[in-house]
Amino acid sequence: MRPRPSTVDLDHRPSTSTSTSMRRKHFALANGSLHEVVGAVDLARAIGALAPEPARRAQALAVRVKHMLRALAR
Structure with a gap:
């Protein structure tokens, strides 16, 4: 029996149903990465x-x- 190939979702377009809390979560993660x-x-x-x-x-x-991240998170 051959293993099934893995699939990866490559559709990274913003969803119109994305909740505000999820947007804030993603911008918070981006902000943390920026600080790193x-x-x-x-x-x-x-x-x-x-x-x-x-530097x-x-x-x-x-x-x-x-500043952009803060503005986009609103």
Whole structure:
């Protein structure tokens, strides 16, 4: 007997039936991921693996993304 092939749902379009609480959950997860990236940039800068200017640009971009996430979560 041959095993059945696995299937993966690749339809990532937003659903019109997505509840507000699920949207908030997804934006909260994205916000947490953003904070992880900011922490990694801080660490890379602190140990000298990242120069000051790219670190500054990454931090500035992170602030912009955080504002977008907050606006989208409303």
